[in-house]
Amino acid sequence: MSDDVPVRKRPSGLGRGLSSLLGEVAQEAPVAGGAGRSGLQMVPVVSIEPHPRQPRRHFDEDSLAELAASIKARGLIQPIVVRPQGDRYQIVAGERRWRAAQRAQLHEVPVIVRAFDELETLEVSIVENIQRQDLNAIEEADAYKRLIDEFGHTQEALAKLVHKSRSHVANLLRLLDLPEQVRTLVAAGDLSMGHARALIPAEDPEALADEVLRRGLSVRETEKLVRAAKPRQAGSARSGGGAANADIEALERQLGDMLGLRVKIAHRSDGGVVALGYSSLDQLDMICQRLSGERI
Numbered sequence: 074m075s076d077d078v079p080v081r082k083r084p085s086g087l088g089r090g091l092s093s094l095l096g097e098v099a100q101e102a103p104v105a106g107g108a109g110r111s112g113l114q115m116v117p118v119v120s121i122e123p124h125p126r127q128p129r130r131h132f133d134e135d136s137l138a139e140l141a142a143s144i145k146a147r148g149l150i151q152p153i154v155v156r157p158q159g160d161r162y163q164i165v166a167g168e169r170r171w172r173a174a175q176r177a178q179l180h181e182v183p184v185i186v187r188a189f190d191e192l193e194t195l196e197v198s199i200v201e202n203i204q205r206q207d208l209n210a211i212e213e214a215d216a217y218k219r220l221i222d223e224f225g226h227t228q229e230a231l232a233k234l235v236h237k238s239r240s241h242v243a244n245l246l247r248l249l250d251l252p253e254q255v256r257t258l259v260a261a262g263d264l265s266m267g268h269a270r271a272l273i274p275a276e277d278p279e280a281l282a283d284e285v286l287r288r289g290l291s292v293r294e295t296e297k298l299v300r301a302a303k304p305r306q307a308g309s310a311r312s313g314g315g316a317a318n319a320d321i322e323a324l325e326r327q328l329g330d331m332l333g334l335r336v337k338i339a340h341r342s343d344g345g346v347v348a349l350g351y352s353s354l355d356q357l358d359m360i361c362q363r364l365s366g367e368r369i
Contacts, residue, residue, distance in 0.1 A: 113152060115181045121155060121162045121171055127198050128216035129208055131260060132169060140169065141176035149174050152183040154201070158195060162186070165194050166201035192224050196234060203235050210266040211259050214245040221246075236353065238334050247273055255282045267292035267327045275299045293323040334360070 153167035162184065164171055176180050189197065199216045202208045208216070216300065220226040220234075228246070232239040248269050255278050258264040264272075268285060271292060272278040280300065285295050321338050328336040328347075335350035351357045 079324065100140055112225075113183065113185055116162060116184045117267075118171070118175055118179055120160075121153070121164060121182070121184070122158070123168045123171070124162050124194065126195075127164070127168060128212050129168065129198075129202050130196075130212060131209060132172065137169065137173055137176065140173040144173050144179065145177035147177065149177075149182050152185045154187060155184045156187055156189045163194075165189055165197050166237065169207065173256070195220065195224075199234060203237075209260050209262065210245060210248055210269065211256050214248050218248055218249060233353070236358075238329075238352070241329065241334070242275070244270060252278050252279050258282055258286070265292065267323075268295050269307060270326070271295040271299055282334055292327055293320060296323060317338070332360070 149170060151167070151170065153171055154165040155162035156165050157163075165187065171182065171300075187193075197214070199208075199220070203213060217226075217231050220231060226234075228239050228242045231242045237243075245266070245368075248266070249258065251259075251269060252274060255264070255269065255272060259266065259269045263286060264282060268282075268290075272281055272285075272295065275281050281295075282296060286292075286300065288294075290298060321340055325336045325338055328338075332349065337348040337350070340344045341350070349360055351360060
């Protein structure tokens with residue numbers, strides 16, 4: 074194994090992220106052999122195949138090309154996580170790196186081999202993609218639904234698995250109630266999760282989604298549009314000084330969607346406070362990583 078393929082050991086203390094699912098790999102020596110061996114090893118790119126049901130379905134071409142150029146110049150630094158599949162390997166986490174390595178014309182890549190079952194494979198893949206912020210809201214919601222429908226996970230269990238709030242998981246699952254046309258717009262990045270959430274109670278979300286795109290409306294403006302389309306609820310909307318409170322609430326929801334945590338904003342004329350609520354050390358670790366700009 075060359076020195077340009079390090080395996081970094083996370084410091085003990087705060088949340089351990091993927092290491093809690095993968096187990097310790099930092100002290101494992103590279104091993105040689107076929108797909109029956111476990112541990113850290115170099116494997117031919119052609120011996121690796123993607124998982125057919127991995128959560129991530131959209132790969133940005135520009136980002137992939139940029140990663141391929143980096144790999145071609147410096148090699149693939151972070152190993153791909155795989156599981157044995159006969160005499161081949163199936164990707165558990167790292168399909169984007171595998172795709173970029175192919176573009177960079179690498180013949181071998183470093184992999185961590187783990188004998189994961191289908192449930193563990195899905196869990197690790199979801200956590201890895203979410204920690205890297207690689208899944209769009211619809212992909213994330215679909216993955217949660219699979220864990221609920223196929224493996225009996227509860228929303229509380231999912232929230233603990235991905236270090237997000239239960240309300241975040243619930244809000245994502247509600248996106249799946251939107252018409253396919255709207256879900257496609259979210260998956261493509263044309264609509265944000267905040268826009269999609271605002272459209273859920275609309276009587277005709279497809280028509281309103283088209284209007285949002287045509288007019289380039291913000292999330293707050295989209296919420297107003299949905300309320301205006303439902304005359305019975307118009308009387309309950311706040312006016313006057315309450316508009317500022319509604320704007321703050323919209324910001325809280327938007328930040329909460331981005332972080333998957335409870336967000337509270339206390340705004341005053343001379344400033345204010347933004348509070349992030351967390352329920353575990355793993356969530357606190359995630360907040361610290363996001364604020365420091367660290368990519369997991």
